[in-house]
Amino acid sequence: MATSTAPRNPPTPIRAIPSTLLSRTAPTIPPASQLYEPLVKAVLRHRQHKIFLHSAALSWLLVSARRTWSEGDRDFWLLPIKPSTLAYTLATFATGALPIVVLRKSHVAASPTPATSPSKTLAGAFQKQSTVHALLTYLVSSLSLAALHLFITTSYDATADPHARISLFVKSRKHPYYLNGHLIYLLFSQAFIALACLVRCVLLDRFAVRWGASLTARKEKLQSFGLARAVTVTLTTFVYTLIATVLYLGVFAFGRSVVLPTFYQLPFVPRLLKPFTAHFLRGQWTPLLLTRHWSLVSRAFYLALTTVGIWEFAESAFDSIVAESISVSAHTADPGLTLVSGITSTDPYLKHFAYAELREFTTEDSPAAAQRRSALFADQKYNPNMWSTLSREALLTLGRDYQLFLRRGQPAPPPAAAPAAAPKPSTPLPGHATPLLRASVFKTAQTSPLRASLDMLASDGPLATAVSETAEAGASHLPELFRSVLPSTPPAPASAAIETAKKAEESVARVVSETKGVWREGVGKTLVGFLPKGVAEAGAQVRTWWTRERVHRVAETSLPNRYVDALAAEVLCRLTCASLTEDAYGVVQRDIPKIVEALLSFLTALEEFHTELNAKYALPPLEQLQQLSAKDVAEKELLALEAARASEVCGVVTDAIKEGVVQIVRTFGEKLAAFRFPPRIAKKLQGFVDYN
Template sequence: MATSSPFARPPPSNTQGAPPTTSVSDFLSVRSAPSVLAPSQSYAPFFKIVLQKRLKNMFILTAAAAVLALHVARFDPKELPGSLYNVLPALLFSPLAFLGALPIIVLRKQTITTSLPSTATRFSQLSSLRNPSTLPIFLAYLFGAISLSTSYIWCAGYTSRAPQLGVLSYHEGRGLYVLNERRIFLGLLHGFIAAYATVEHILSARSRVQFDEDASAPIPARLKAKATTRAPLAIRSVLVANALFFSSYILLRQPILKLVVTSFLGSWARPYLYTMLRSNAAYSFTLIARSLASSFLIFVVWEAAHVCFEVYATHPASVSHFSSNPNQCLISGLRSDDSYFQHFAYLELSTLTLTNPERRKNIFTDIKPDSARGAWAEISRESLKLVGTELQRAKGRGRVAAPPSAAAAPLAGAPSSPSSSPSVAIRNENVFKPTKKTFLDTLAASSTPSAAPSAVSSAISSSVSAATSRVPSIFQTGGSDVPTSAAPAPVATAVQAVVGFEEKLASWIPSAWSGSLFTRRPELVVGACVARRREVIWAIGALANLLCASLQEDPYGVAQHDIPKILEAFVRYLDVLDDLVKDLTASAERLPGWEKDETLKEITEQVAPLQLALRNGVREIVTEFEPFLSEFRFPTAIATRLQLLVDWG
């Protein structure tokens, strides 16, 4: 038995020649069973094959960076000029240095995510260090620091012929062996660097992959751009970590040693520590140079691993054409539960619908013989579901409302009759063209009672409310009743608010000292409202590309009858984004100094491209189907917005 579908072809009795139309409520009220393979059986395995090939290149580049960093770090001015050309020690100990980058790559691979952190401030991120997920991160950095520290000590000792650098104790004479404070100092420093990198990993949300705005840039250009950006940050980490550790070591060294000698260790260990008390190795310029060089090696290798992973893990790839059924493979990617694979699926969909006429025609002609559902129906459905979800996220200022109950779904999605849901067509003439007033018009205007404007406003409000009820809950505000008057937009609370102990602590510490520690981060506040803006932009572009090409490439006309619901969804989302921009801008105006500037900058960079994509998508569809616009029916509010685009472009 064929499944009931809103995409069914019109009955033969319709001889008017007008394209069939359906509302957005019809589109989302029917939830048919998926007609494609599960994501784990189709799209994801193909993309994982591409990632495995990229992993080899990632290892090669990281190993090359480890060799170069180790050669620079073990540089000894006393051995000039031979130390400049002697690359044998770096090559000899480079496998151990590469082993220090391997845990970072494994960590990024296991914890990869595309979601924004839910914490609002730097302090709340620091408080999340108590979570159990922090321990694996610290262990990965600690293992990497141990490997890199060992490779540096052995390589530097081999180059400078100073065996005392690599031993824990050495013979001082007369049968006395003392601890090598240089080795202890470097070991403590590298352990501190592992803890410092763990905190930096959490504060920078390194588990989240950062996608570039320009997805068309080649891998070498992206590697160069990211390396140029991250190199100053690595140097800053080297200086900050060493400054913190040096100051702490100088202040705590002698009190801790005295406490250990007098209270914990027996007489057998005291000669080792007394020797350390006699001389303070922290003031040695040679040791300072060693610490800076080893820190440089560790941070450069780690940053190389991060940069290579970011580039290779986010570079786009087209994989659906490797499948025996490319459309099913692509649709399974759109339906994937992992937003990471969904990102690449929507990017591939946008690219092929713009540049590949054969794939577009294949999408239009891929129709199941026993059902009206096909590739176009599935692609448009998944794309509009994404648009609807992000619409709700923007309305909730970063929070997506729970889906409606099954009992209320048929009522919310049931199509309304023409008598209860007024709709209008879009006309091709200028509706703003002034008309000449007659005597009867002047007489009627002068005799209109004062209550007439309110009556007209009530009529328009009721008609818009009735038209809005045709749209399902995914494109409406949470709740079954649609208000007739616009409610004030909620305050922009996209991420967790500053409450509890953090709020009290922020009130105790002067703002001049706290800096940005208790300040809500603008990129999170704005980004949480448009968390999947890239996927939405690509989905909008794909729908617009397919609809505009359907006039020449769709032999069965399966796409034209979805034009009303797509335009309606675009316009409603654009209205929500306009309200969001007004709300965020008003909130930013109340912020002081740099917070205001950063918030306005984030609004321009994150929300404005989404608004532009919606306007361009609507404009392209309306322009392409301008001769047929009078055949479609839209709710009054939607038709008004579309009419403005027709008249004013």
């Protein structure tokens, strides 16, 4: 009988009981590199295209004017739109403006260079990699523009003077390798212009962004380029090119009249120079050549003027556009989160934009803005939350710059070495220790009598050991008076030897520096003795101007990030005031004491520095000024003017802190009595309360 077996139903699968008590870790605030920085960089790329457009328009105008002037045909109105003109414009833009904009973009700095005098500025600049890149960029750009100018003149300018068609060698059958002096003059002129523009860029610290205009209360965008800026750039270009051309004429005359004949006096050098430069030693006196080659000088001046104009126009447009405020949070889902993420950026340049936009976020007066601020205060989705991150980053920014201001811009000292830990006393082992066997356990091999005699006379042999032990035993019985003249035998530890070597190295470096100073002073006195009195006095004034520390530069070095500090203080104060009505859970209230303490501590240091400036550099009364010489009066007026500029530098942070603390006092009023402050902070805060 067959039986059919029906398939059994599978058992019920086992699964976990769902629960809502699972512990989920709150996410952290997204870093600025993921949330804020891509948005800002997209805006900056768009602005960079505006700079390119302005520079290309200037290149087109210069090329059109040049071709119209050189050709001057009846169809001059068609020249600007000819393909050759457009190609020439594109090449001029690619070799002139494009490298400068890329250079400025690559090395833009949010803070100025910490230097208090022109000499320190120039010395510090040549230690940076950006200066080397700038020098190479200026040289390549200037020489490329010169090559392009020569190529266009030779190929397309049919009416040009034969001397304008410059070749590498002169047309001489007897001396076919003589270099063309016109070409050398043009190339060296362009190289000199590049070096002069680099020095100006370094002394003006053009890689640092000028943040002053970004703190204005206007909401509209700043005009990137206007008529006033165009006139300023034009005048600056003309004056600076004229000065550089005059200096180059002097340098070129000195090189042809002094440097080149000196090279011919050296051994073996004339053999290398004579086939190429022998004709430069003949001819008229160098200053008289200026009248015969005026067309070459004017041509070099025009080329230098074009080069400097393109560079100055591009850099001026970059300076104005790069400091405009940026607003990107309105295009995101959570503006508060975007801005809080932005102030955590490691790039100081991008962090400034985040603080500037966060300032607008705190000052906006509308129900939607109040709701966004309330959401920022009540955030619990992130750990740490948005307010904790914002307050911590702002206070850290103010704290770092406060410490830097106390050090007057000097770097932080190295941390002190930790004291060596005392050796722990050894615990004696229980019982009697087994004595160590000092003798050799191996049987020594028999040595020859000659080898035994040599071992006895060796430095570590038994004879030398016996002599040293006898000397030590004899010294132990000597009186203390005679024992003091014996040499100390214990060797110094390795650390002591290292310290001794370092001290010796420092002493040698100090001696070398002092020797250089003595030699410089001696050479300077010798030169002053031979030079006329007027020239010596002018040289002393130039040297004083070059090396003297400026009072306002000391303040700028002490407060390199003053605009970010002012924005951070303003943001903290405005959010603190808004928390009275918009913070439903009171998360800001616990941070009010440390916010006020940080701001008033910074304000106290700034006011002390201002008092120090007034006491040291204030002008004396009129009666005392009348008793001084004109030179001393001019020096004191200059120092007073620099002290006033230093007060303006400090006033950027001082005014922001004062205005913010006044707003807190007016908003909270008597409620500030509920907080506890240190005595010095309470005394300072009481002054604001009494004033209001």
